[in-house]
């Protein structure tokens with residue numbers, strides 16, 4: 425082959441690659457500005473993860489019932505905070521906050537979140553941005569894009585599935601920047617070819633970017649998170665606000681040019697379309713509960729260490745210290761869900777009900793505290809369990825949760 429022929433074959437291949445991965449944005453899949461909250465349902469029932477939290481209705485959140493508004497639009501960005509005025513006792517339901525779930529269901533897409541601020545790294549908190557299906561949980565999967573607890577400053581990525589889905593991390597080849605700590609995404613798995621894990625842990629990786637969660641992310645001016653979900657792969661990236669790829673800024677995202685993702689399912693096992701289906705997008709800020717409320721994790725916090733008697737439990741601190749939570753807020757510039765050109769668009773909830781015949785009636789009860797509660801291990805578990813958990817498998821005391 426002549427040099428020219430090779431060159432043009434290469435150029436053709438590039439063109440084909442670029443056009444195959446072109447993403448477009450439908451107006452109904454852009455969440456921003458004064459219309460942001462119109463795209464979400466406020467879930468005001470008890471937290472499925474047993475958090476010390478009262479999730480507010482939209483009307484209450486928009487009022488000053490709790491001293492200041494829990495939701496607002498600030499210079500075009502969407503604010504979601506928590507009650508930072510009132511105190512609560514441990515026997516009460518907990519600190520008022522917000523949990524919203526998208527009205528639309530998604531199958532595939534490129535989800536790009538532009539954050540100005542997220543709940544800071546504060547004792548007692550458990551904020552998250554994630555997607556999932558309640559239907560026969562976890563049969564249709566959960567994708568945790570941004571979450572962690574307490575004073576952490578690096579995000580976790582976690583998938584929860586039914587049996588038959590796993591990731592390879594960097595064990596086959598270097599393909600992600602996360603530190604993968606568990607590999608089977610099956611909530612019932614206790615091992616994978618790469619080691620043991622705890623029941624309900626899912627496949628978990630910790631972001632290697634020290635500014636990927638909470639206070640350090642806020643100090644860096646926010647961040648952009650992207651999650652790509654196709655039939656072939658689920659990948660996550662995050663970008664410093666000063667290093668956002670220009671194609672993202674221009675509204676023509678091309679993940680092929682972004683370099684190594686923090687997380688990928690590439691080279692894992694299982695078919696994505698068999699394990700991930702009809703997801704809603706969720707933002708929430710919970711307190712304590714199945715993950716942050718665990719004794720081992722609470723006792724790692726500076727708030728416990730400063731006064732172990734007064735603040736023996738996560739709830740005691742969260743209830744008594746409203747002023748600590750002023751920075752527990754999301755400030756979202758935009759969330760955009762692009763679809764690959766030619767893919768079916770998202771589906772409004774009205775036309776794809778979770779109450780359809782595919783859903784066993786018993787599992788379609790949003791208020792049931794344990795329908796969707798699943799416990800996963802946190803990567804930091806080893807450090808939190810020393811001494812107190814001899815009867816538990818190494819690592820098995822840091823339970824986090826998918827909601």
Ligand SMILES: *[C@@H]1O[C@H](CO)[C@@H](O)[C@H](O)[C@H]1NC(C)=O
Pocket residue numbers: 561562563585586587611612
């Ligand atoms: C996990 O195991 C339990 C008990 O055998 C079973 O009821 C449940 O359906 C399993 N869950 C998954 C996700 O396979």
Ligand SMILES: *[C@@H]1O[C@H](CO)[C@@H](O)[C@H](O)[C@H]1NC(C)=O
Pocket residue numbers: 593594595604617618
């Ligand atoms: C998998 O990769 C991790 C590092 O990411 C390494 O510690 C571990 O030994 C590897 N396991 C196998 C079985 O290759």
Ligand SMILES: *[C@@H]1O[C@H](CO)[C@@H](O)[C@H](O)[C@H]1NC(C)=O
Pocket residue numbers: 792793794795
């Ligand atoms: C929830 O958990 C409680 C206590 O473990 C149990 O009694 C109840 O049956 C569970 N409910 C559902 C819907 O699984």
Ligand SMILES: *[C@@H]1O[C@H](CO)[C@@H](O)[C@H](O)[C@H]1NC(C)=O
Pocket residue numbers: 603604605803804806
């Ligand atoms: C990855 O996480 C494990 C478990 O928390 C830890 O022991 C290990 O040091 C981490 N590796 C890196 C490269 O950070």
